[in-house]
Amino acid sequence: xxxxxxxxxxxxQPVGSPLSLECTVEGxxxxxxxxxxxxxxxxxxxxxxxxxxxxxxxxxxQNLSASRPQxxxxxxxxxxxxxxxxxxxxxAWSGTGGEETQYFGPGTRLLVL
Amino acid sequence: xxNVEQHPSTLSVQEGDxxxxxxxxxxxxxxxxxxxxxxxxxxxxLIIDIRSxxxxxxxxxxxxxxxxxxxxxxxxxxxxxPEDSAVYFCAASIYGNNRLAFGKGNQVVVIP
Numbered sequence: 001x002x003x004x005x006x007x008x009x010x011x012x013q014p015v016g017s018p019l020s021l022e023c024t025v026e027g028x029x030x031x032x033x034x035x036x037x038x039x040x041x042x043x044x045x046x047x048x049x050x051x052x053x054x055x056x057x058x059x060x061x062q063n064l065s066a067s068r069p070q071x072x073x074x075x076x077x078x079x080x081x082x083x084x085x086x087x088x089x090x091x092a093w094s095g096t097g098g099e100e101t102q103y104f105g106p107g108t109r110l111l112v113l
Numbered sequence: 114x115x116n117v118e119q120h121p122s123t124l125s126v127q128e129g130d131x132x133x134x135x136x137x138x139x140x141x142x143x144x145x146x147x148x149x150x151x152x153x154x155x156x157x158x159l160i161i162d163i164r165s166x167x168x169x170x171x172x173x174x175x176x177x178x179x180x181x182x183x184x185x186x187x188x189x190x191x192x193x194x195p196e197d198s199a200v201y202f203c204a205a206s207i208y209g210n211n212r213l214a215f216g217k218g219n220q221v222v223v224i225p
Contacts, residue, residue, distance in 0.1 A: 032211055042217070042218075043202070043215055043216065043217035043218050044157070044202065044215045044218075046212065049211060049212065051211060090156050090157070092156075094211070100145045100147075100206045100208065100210070100211075100213065101145075101147060101159060101162065102147075102159075102213055103159065104149075104156035104157045104158070105156050106155060106156050107154075107155065107156045109154070
């Protein structure tokens, strides 16, 4: 069966510091991968998605970036965090070939102080 | 792009009663409609989904209905229990689009 991991689970970072969040998927090949952000009490905002290694689509302009160095690894990064980057970051995967169902990871709670 | 709206934003029900959450979508080409349940501090979990060639789908105490003409779909939870308390998200997508358009979520509170 497929599983999705995210780490760290919780992160407190000062403004201006760098960020690296990691997501890995097990039990599937060539998944589509997604990064979402969820502000407190709000909906899900799609940040990036990837249909393959090195292929990243950005949904919103911001100071975040994403990379996919391996088939089942998706990384969310920032060079300098802003207060507004605080939130709950969720990684998700779906199958290829038009399969729409997305499966979410446990999330990373980021607090920027 | 697709726009999905959920109503009501918060729903309180007595334990044992039924809860209904309704979503509307804008793009008539959408053909896949999942529902997710998110408990506090956790990632959303898929609980049920429906495709446009089906009008209703049931799984134990939950069911989803789809009205393509009116472009809305609903989640029905019967015999609610305290563990049903969570935020529920609906979504819609078009096959091959690789993306889901999510509603803003409904907070469901089951009162014991």
